[in-house]
Amino acid sequence: MANPLSTNSKIVVFDSDVNLNDANTNNVKQGATIGDILALSGGGGGGGGSVPLLVADRPVFDASKAGDKVYFNGEEWIYGTSDWLEQLGISGLAGVSAGYPVPYNFTWNPNRVTTIKKSLLTVENLNPASYYGFNLSASDAMIAAETTANITWDFLHYPLGAKIQQITIQAGKYVGPSTNVFFPFAIDAFEGVELLTDLEDIGTGVAFRVNITGSGGGPSAVTCSAAAIDDFFTKLPSTTKTATLNVSDFTGGSAANASIATAKGYTVVQ
Amino acid sequence: MNLFSVAINEKYHKEALRLQRSVPLDVKVFTEDSDKYKKINDDPLINALWHKSNFANYIEKAKGPVIFMDADMFTLKEDPFKNFKVKRTTEMAYVPYKGKWGLPDQERQKAFDFHGHKINSGFMYFKNLKIAQKVCDQWQYEYLEREKLYDVQKGTSKHEFDEWALMIALMKLGTKIELLDGKWNNWHLSDREEIKNSESIFIQSHHHLDILD
Numbered sequence: 001m002a003n004p005l006s007t008n009s010k011i012v013v014f015d016s017d018v019n020l021n022d023a024n025t026n027n028v029k030q031g032a033t034i035g036d037i038l039a040l041s042g043g044g045g046g047g048g049g050s051v052p053l054l055v056a057d058r059p060v061f062d063a064s065k066a067g068d069k070v071y072f073n074g075e076e077w078i079y080g081t082s083d084w085l086e087q088l089g090i091s092g093l094a095g096v097s098a099g100y101p102v103p104y105n106f107t108w109n110p111n112r113v114t115t116i117k118k119s120l121l122t123v124e125n126l127n128p129a130s131y132y133g134f135n136l137s138a139s140d141a142m143i144a145a146e147t148t149a150n151i152t153w154d155f156l157h158y159p160l161g162a163k164i165q166q167i168t169i170q171a172g173k174y175v176g177p178s179t180n181v182f183f184p185f186a187i188d189a190f191e192g193v194e195l196l197t198d199l200e201d202i203g204t205g206v207a208f209r210v211n212i213t214g215s216g217g218g219p220s221a222v223t224c225s226a227a228a229i230d231d232f233f234t235k236l237p238s239t240t241k242t243a244t245l246n247v248s249d250f251t252g253g254s255a256a257n258a259s260i261a262t263a264k265g266y267t268v269v270q
Numbered sequence: 271m272n273l274f275s276v277a278i279n280e281k282y283h284k285e286a287l288r289l290q291r292s293v294p295l296d297v298k299v300f301t302e303d304s305d306k307y308k309k310i311n312d313d314p315l316i317n318a319l320w321h322k323s324n325f326a327n328y329i330e331k332a333k334g335p336v337i338f339m340d341a342d343m344f345t346l347k348e349d350p351f352k353n354f355k356v357k358r359t360t361e362m363a364y365v366p367y368k369g370k371w372g373l374p375d376q377e378r379q380k381a382f383d384f385h386g387h388k389i390n391s392g393f394m395y396f397k398n399l400k401i402a403q404k405v406c407d408q409w410q411y412e413y414l415e416r417e418k419l420y421d422v423q424k425g426t427s428k429h430e431f432d433e434w435a436l437m438i439a440l441m442k443l444g445t446k447i448e449l450l451d452g453k454w455n456n457w458h459l460s461d462r463e464e465i466k467n468s469e470s471i472f473i474q475s476h477h478h479l480d481i482l483d
Contacts, residue, residue, distance in 0.1 A: 265374045
């Protein structure tokens with residue numbers, strides 16, 4: 001079987017009456033590599049018929065790219081323009097301005113989304129090892145990350161991210177139909193944190209925590225570095241709510257810099 | 271040993287009944303039906319927690335230690351206090367929360383730094399009624415002082431509950447404290463099987479009324 005196209009593969013255009021078995025004749029009129037064509041889309045614009053760049057890393061804020069589009073992880077993303085972000089209803093948030101990347105089909109709008117009072121985030125079907133998304137389970141449901149991989153929790157990937165009030169990360173426990181299976185995943189980073197404007201303690205439930213209380217055989221902590229937690233704190237918007245971030249069950253929790261979050265109004269347990 | 275709880279509002283009445291049924295000793299429960307009850311705040315949560323902070327002042331006589339338990343506690347042990355021990359010099363004992371706490375306001379941070387832990391007020395031992403009343407006198411005062419500061423725009427609200435006020439009160443009293451093992455108040459469990467298999471002596475259900483029938 002032939003190799004798939006690469007950026008060095010050439011596209012050639014023939015006259016309509018050319019013999020397709022005679023590709024080396026002078027009937028070949030022009031040629032360009034896939035890389036040449038992809039490069040055409042990198043200069044801005046983003047809309048219309050240009051082909052978005054394929055990127056390996058999750059897009060991050062870049063004001064100079066406002067309006068550009070890229071393909072990441074099988075999905076089209078756009079570095080939002082001011083108007084675009086305003087239409088989505090997220091333009092007023094700290095850290096969200098022209099150049100803030102969102103999935104192109106991102107449709108969150110605070111006027112249309114019902115607040116989620118309590119949800120557990122889940123990462124499912126992880127393949128390959130690096131996955132950038134989660135599903136929102138039904139309210140109050142508890143589903144776990146089914147992976148042994150290193151993952152990035154991306155609160156942006158699904159359009160309800162900004163209205164989440166409570167986040168519980170289940171420490172690698174999956175309650176199967178007849179038995180418990182444990183998936184000791186590690187969290188490398190958090191993304192889309194800027195949109196977590198509604199984190200709040202509700203009753204005795206804290207805004208953000210790791211749940212390691214599962215019975216028998218589960219991990220005692222979730223692997224997540226102090227640097228990743230600090231980055232999470234840094235990206236969080238300031239709050240006037242009573243919101244507790246309990247990072248004590250992250251491996252890097254005790255070494256994290258709580259003052260980054262307490263200065264924004266959060267209570268931190270580490 | 272004198273066991274005491276406070277249950278203001280219907281939900282806590284039901285939970286206090288569960289507590290009374292699960293503990294094979296007399297548990298006295300203060301409710302709105304008491305002659306000493308007076309509404310202190312229009313907010314049901316603030317009102318209920320203030321009465322908790324003042325609980326010892328509703329006890330007229332008690333010989334020996336006083337133990338306060340939140341209404342939503344219960345036990346599955348036949349003789350829960352069989353192995354309960356504190357030092358002779360201990361005036362008050364409780365289960366601390368684990369972890370280091372960082373707070374958005376200086377007053378609570380000062381209280382945490384003073385104690386080195388956050389107090390859980392769900393299960394508390396007092397050497398005698400006099401000490402319990404002395405703590406409650408200060409605790410209820412500090413609770414009302416904290417309530418004056420509640421301002422959602424400043425990140426302080428009723429959801430800081432009663433425990434920070436207790437920590438502030440104990441800073442000023444110099445009470446001799448002993449920390450108890452977590453088995454005396456396990457507030458983490460919410461799964462029926464996990465509770466049944468737990469070695470913990472007291473469980474706190476935190477709003478899961480149906481946690482055990």
